[in-house]
Amino acid sequence: MASFQWHPDEQPPQIESHSKAKLEVLRAYLRRYFERLTMDPRREELKLDLVDGFAGGGTFQDHHKVLSGSPLLMLEEARAAEDRINRGRRKPLKMNCKFYFIDKEKSHTDHLRKVLTERDYEIDDKIISVQTGLFKDKVKNVIQSIRRRQPRAGRAIFLLDQTGFSQVELELVHYIFNELATAEVMLTFAADALINHLAETPKMIKMVKPIDLSESDIHEIIRNRNSHGGRALIQRTLCDHILNVTQASYYTPFFLRPRQSRRALWFIHLSKHPTARDVMIQQHWDIQNRFEHYGTGGFDMLGWDALKESETLPLFHFGKLDEEEMQRQLLDSLPEKLFRLAEEEPVNVDAIHHHFANQTAARFADLDKTILQLVQEGEFDILGPDGKARSKSVRILRSKDRVRLPSNPLLPGLPRRW
Numbered sequence: 001m002a003s004f005q006w007h008p009d010e011q012p013p014q015i016e017s018h019s020k021a022k023l024e025v026l027r028a029y030l031r032r033y034f035e036r037l038t039m040d041p042r043r044e045e046l047k048l049d050l051v052d053g054f055a056g057g058g059t060f061q062d063h064h065k066v067l068s069g070s071p072l073l074m075l076e077e078a079r080a081a082e083d084r085i086n087r088g089r090r091k092p093l094k095m096n097c098k099f100y101f102i103d104k105e106k107s108h109t110d111h112l113r114k115v116l117t118e119r120d121y122e123i124d125d126k127i128i129s130v131q132t133g134l135f136k137d138k139v140k141n142v143i144q145s146i147r148r149r150q151p152r153a154g155r156a157i158f159l160l161d162q163t164g165f166s167q168v169e170l171e172l173v174h175y176i177f178n179e180l181a182t183a184e185v186m187l188t189f190a191a192d193a194l195i196n197h198l199a200e201t202p203k204m205i206k207m208v209k210p211i212d213l214s215e216s217d218i219h220e221i222i223r224n225r226n227s228h229g230g231r232a233l234i235q236r237t238l239c240d241h242i243l244n245v246t247q248a249s250y251y252t253p254f255f256l257r258p259r260q261s262r263r264a265l266w267f268i269h270l271s272k273h274p275t276a277r278d279v280m281i282q283q284h285w286d287i288q289n290r291f292e293h294y295g296t297g298g299f300d301m302l303g304w305d306a307l308k309e310s311e312t313l314p315l316f317h318f319g320k321l322d323e324e325e326m327q328r329q330l331l332d333s334l335p336e337k338l339f340r341l342a343e344e345e346p347v348n349v350d351a352i353h354h355h356f357a358n359q360t361a362a363r364f365a366d367l368d369k370t371i372l373q374l375v376q377e378g379e380f381d382i383l384g385p386d387g388k389a390r391s392k393s394v395r396i397l398r399s400k401d402r403v404r405l406p407s408n409p410l411l412p413g414l415p416r417r418w
């Protein structure tokens with residue numbers, strides 16, 4: 001995989017289409033993140049730390065135009081959010097962000113310093129810190145600094161935009177979540193490059209050490225990669241592996257397919273809290289069509305639960321028709337899954353969201369809509385937090401509501417939908 005090069009005396013590198021798509025997701029995500037966190041009009045300050053651990057040189061060329069790279073994009077979005085939010089406010093909200101930009105190459109950080117200075121940003125370590133070195137050597141101090149600034153919330157976004165698949169030790173992501181429970185991590189991972197190049201050689205075994213693949217994992221991947229449907233199986237195994245090692249609770253994968261190589265790259269959002277996951281999945285619906293997914297949006301999406309052979313699955317584009325198909329799929333498959341979940345005792349809405357989040361392209365609102373329809377049709381009941389049954393025509397689910405099997409099935413004796 002080609003890597004970008006920056007030098008302060010030279011033009012920035014030409015951007016490729018998949019990197020552009022990635023930056024588009026990042027921008028859209030940050031925009032929504034800021035919106036979500038500043039909805040409360042009484043809030044006076046938003047503290048957030050943004051860490052770009054593989055920052056690059058700050059700009060790209062997009063044919064004849066200059067395009068902002070991830071560090072500039074973070075700064076621009078924070079500033080734009082402050083302007084946008086304060087337009088309609090009586091009490092102004094202060095965006096108190098700190099930015100850490102790290103890259104191992106001095107010529108890259110030199111270029112970055114140059115473009116920041118040209119745009120009048122001050123690199124004073126108070127708001128913007130540019131550091132040359134390996135991310136793994138810098139992360140501890142960065143986390144300490146975040147904790148000093150935000151002893152309680154520790155709210156932070158980490159962008160780990162590596163080239164390839166082995167520059168980010170997955171254990172480090174685990175470490176970040178351990179230290180900062182509300183952190184979110186966006187990680188690029190060249191999944192197809194890994195799958196294609198994997199070999200049982202000592203060199204390769206050493207190379208995949210940062211991602212904690214054991215020799216038997218490697219053997220399994222090699223065995224499956226040429227088999228019928230094997231690639232989808234491997235993708236799923238890898239996703240599960242990343243979740244396991246990082247100990248993230250939620251992940252949302254974006255699949256970016258570089259035109260030149262046709263090899264899929266993943267841009268994975270990892271977090272420990274459900275709201276972050278829902279904000280991320282919304283991006284798929286907002287951006288539409290830029291990413292390739294297979295499946296019907298229900299519980300069988302590639303990257304969510306891809307046990308089927310990808311060639312036979314339809315492409316999913318997060319468009320209107322996909323949404324209708326997904327709702328149909330959810331209505332078909334959710335009853336049985338929900339039945340199993342609520343079989344022993346009523347299960348609350350938060351737990352349902354948590355349980356299904358990594359398996360589907362549905363937003364929580366889509367899941368709620370399906371559950372409400374099932375309630376109306378008498379397949380489940382809803383209990384309020386006080387334990388009393390809510391009306392069947394209820395239109396909004398609250399997070400502490402609980403779903404239980406119906407006390408009076410509407411048509412006794414008839415088989416359920418499942």
Ligand SMILES: C[S@@+](CC[C@H](N)C(=O)[O-])C[C@H]1O[C@@H](n2cnc3c(N)ncnc32)[C@H](O)[C@@H]1O
Nearest residue numbers: 054055056069070103104105108134135161167
């Ligand atoms: C894909 S580029 C980053 C592009 C940037 N995120 C953007 O979109 O504008 C990856 C960068 O990571 C840097 N890098 C590679 N390994 C690193 C490591 N272990 N620690 C820190 N930086 C690293 C490379 O020098 C390169 O500049």
